[in-house]
Amino acid sequence: MRVWLRLLRWLAQPGSQTAPGAHRHQVRVVRRTAVAVDGSVVAFEFERPDGSPLPSWQPGAHIDVTLPSGRYRQYSLCGDLADRTRYRIAVRRIEGGGSAELHDEVAEGTMLTVGTPRNAFPLAVGGGAATARPVRFIAGGIGITPILPSVTVAACRPRTGRASCPVWSARMMAGGLSNSRVVM
Numbered sequence: 508m509r510v511w512l513r514l515l516r517w518l519a520q521p522g523s524q525t526a527p528g529a530h531r532h533q534v535r536v537v538r539r540t541a542v543a544v545d546g547s548v549v550a551f552e553f554e555r556p557d558g559s560p561l562p563s564w565q566p567g568a569h570i571d572v573t574l575p576s577g578r579y580r581q582y583s584l585c586g587d588l589a590d591r592t593r594y595r596i597a598v599r600r601i602e603g604g605g606s607a608e609l610h611d612e613v614a615e616g617t618m619l620t621v622g623t624p625r626n627a628f629p630l631a632v633g634g635g636a637a638t639a640r641p642v643r644f645i646a647g648g649i650g651i652t653p654i655l656p657s658v659t660v661a662a663c664r665p666r667t668g669r670a671s672c673p674v675w676s677a678r679m680m681a682g683g684l685s686n687s688r689v690v691m
Contacts, residue, residue, distance in 0.1 A: 530623040531573075532561060534594070539615050542597060548649060549610055552586070553594045553621060560591035564624035566656035570594060571622035572605075575612050580605035583653035584624060588660070594621065599649040630657045 534553035542550045555561060569583045586595025600610045613619070642661045646654040 531620050532623070534561075534619055534621050536613055536615050536617045536619065537593070539613070543599075546600075548597055548599045550585075550595060550597045551609065551613065553596075553619065554592055556618070558592060561594055562623045563591060564588065564594075565626050566630040566660050567628040567653050568624040568626040568656075569653070570596070570624050572596070572609075573620040574605050574608045575617075575619075576608060578605055578608070580609075585652040585655045588656055594624075597649065597652045628653070630660055 533556060535556050536551055537554045538550075538552040540550045540552075542548050553561075564584050566588070567583075569581045571579050571581055573579055582596035582598060584594055585597055586593060598606045598609050600606050644654050644658050644661070
């Protein structure tokens with residue numbers, strides 16, 4: 508309960524919300540890829556027009572995306588943490604929502620505005636090989652997006668000698684995702 512109260516207090520702080528015009532970045536959609544067999548999930552990759560680095564981010568972070576209509580929506584970053592030139596989000600289409608606007612109106616080459624990454628749920632990993640404990644991640648559907656960077660970071664930690672076994676659903680396998688790496 509205390510954790511939820513702290514989170515709610517943090518979210519209520521004036522600095523926790525990206526104010527229009529503050530900490531905003533112009534980006535170009537450089538890649539748009541359907542990542543679900545039925546086309547219901549599309550990955551968008553953004554870069555600055557001049558190729559300069561974007562602000563760094565940590566697993567669990569999200570960005571505010573200003574839609575063509577001017578509305579704001581938040582999407583989890585699910586790309587390569589080391590790539591400072593590109594942000595990647597995956598968006599599941601929901602009729603009547605901001606996701607439908609992204610799916611219908613945003614193509615490669617479209618200019619958008621995004622906020623600096625924020626993170627209300629940072630991954631806490633520490634300790635060396637002697638103290639590292641196995642970590643298990645559970646996610647369903649589009650909920651996998653904020654988890655993917657955390658899985659990557661946890662997989663790079665020193666091993667404890669215990670085996671790690673990823674578990675994929677039949678739906679993920681039908682979507683062409685391999686058990687060696689989830690690509691979204």
